[in-house]
Amino acid sequence: MRSWLWLAALTACGHDPAHPGDAVADGATTDAAPLEAIHYVGRFDAQHRAAWPGSAVHTRFTGTDLMVELADTGTNWFEITVDGVALAPLVTHSGDRAYPIATGLAAGDHDLVLAKRTESFQGTVTFAGFPGATLVPTPRPTRLVEFIGDSITCGYGDLGVGPSCEFSPETESEPAAWGALAEQALGVPHVSIAYSGIGMVRDVAGTTMNVMPVKYLRTFADDASSTWDFSYTPDVIVIALGTNDFAGGDPGGAFVTAYVGFVQMLEAKFPAVKILVATSPMNGDPKLLGYLHDVAAQTDVTVVELAVQLAADGYGCDYHPSAVSHTRMAATIVPAIRAVTGW
Numbered sequence: 146m147r148s149w150l151w152l153a154a155l156t157a158c159g160h161d162p163a164h165p166g167d168a169v170a171d172g173a174t175t176d177a178a179p180l181e182a183i184h185y186v187g188r189f190d191a192q193h194r195a196a197w198p199g200s201a202v203h204t205r206f207t208g209t210d211l212m213v214e215l216a217d218t219g220t221n222w223f224e225i226t227v228d229g230v231a232l233a234p235l236v237t238h239s240g241d242r243a244y245p246i247a248t249g250l251a252a253g254d255h256d257l258v259l260a261k262r263t264e265s266f267q268g269t270v271t272f273a274g275f276p277g278a279t280l281v282p283t284p285r286p287t288r289l290v291e292f293i294g295d296s297i298t299c300g301y302g303d304l305g306v307g308p309s310c311e312f313s314p315e316t317e318s319e320p321a322a323w324g325a326l327a328e329q330a331l332g333v334p335h336v337s338i339a340y341s342g343i344g345m346v347r348d349v350a351g352t353t354m355n356v357m358p359v360k361y362l363r364t365f366a367d368d369a370s371s372t373w374d375f376s377y378t379p380d381v382i383v384i385a386l387g388t389n390d391f392a393g394g395d396p397g398g399a400f401v402t403a404y405v406g407f408v409q410m411l412e413a414k415f416p417a418v419k420i421l422v423a424t425s426p427m428n429g430d431p432k433l434l435g436y437l438h439d440v441a442a443q444t445d446v447t448v449v450e451l452a453v454q455l456a457a458d459g460y461g462c463d464y465h466p467s468a469v470s471h472t473r474m475a476a477t478i479v480p481a482i483r484a485v486t487g488w
Contacts, residue, residue, distance in 0.1 A: 180282035196269040196365040198319035199337035201260035205281040216241035219268020226258040265366035291379035292324035296341035302462025310462040326475035344390035346403040388425040419485040429453040
């Protein structure tokens, strides 16, 4: 769960002080950071639409109850956290609806995080506001970590008791995966650009079309016409790809070439960014680690070796990392991030 809301005020599509029709408490700016009443953490467009897993809305509100209005093109699951405590998840329905997300709270101010648990292919969601709520502006953060990955970073099956269970929206939770766990430890918001089955040069089925260098440029992963405007700037980028590239065997030098090109694109977009490239807990092939060192020899990245998951730690669905394995992954990446940033 995310309990650092006082820090989480990143807006990826401009700094909208509040949704029209919401009552907003007084507050404009501070010397440290501008104040915002609603914060969009992740890739949101100007209409406040989002699809990537982990996309989140943060706010502080005054009152005992809260509703949210969402328009969904499909059916998604959301984690609801109030004052650092996870409530029952929200399951949306196709169409535009208002959902009660908190009731019977103590009088006073409360911090809310509404985070998309499910992946892009479950549907694109439009955040339409908190009807009738009194919102309290909070400061925008000054740091951000971006995780780029595959089903592991999506949290595929991390809530399931595997390995025999198959994929289901109920057992997938990006807010329970290693990126979100790293966020909690660092006190720094994160964004996940992740998609199940994806690779750097080919996907799990061997297709070379919709790989990460292609989808990364999109606001919505499955909409080729949506072009991301790079309106947020991460301080750190963690790339964890390769599991699916190796699914059909050794991808060879093409993997290194694609990886180097992708890193160089990121460095051009974000000249001050620190980039870490990680191995996979689902792939113990030493060639993956070797290829990442080849990438590091040609770019300014730090290689992080993630331990291969252990049967003793259990599995999520389809042999994906369990909650214990995600905790171990976070415990490895957090000090690596601290080492390159000094945080």
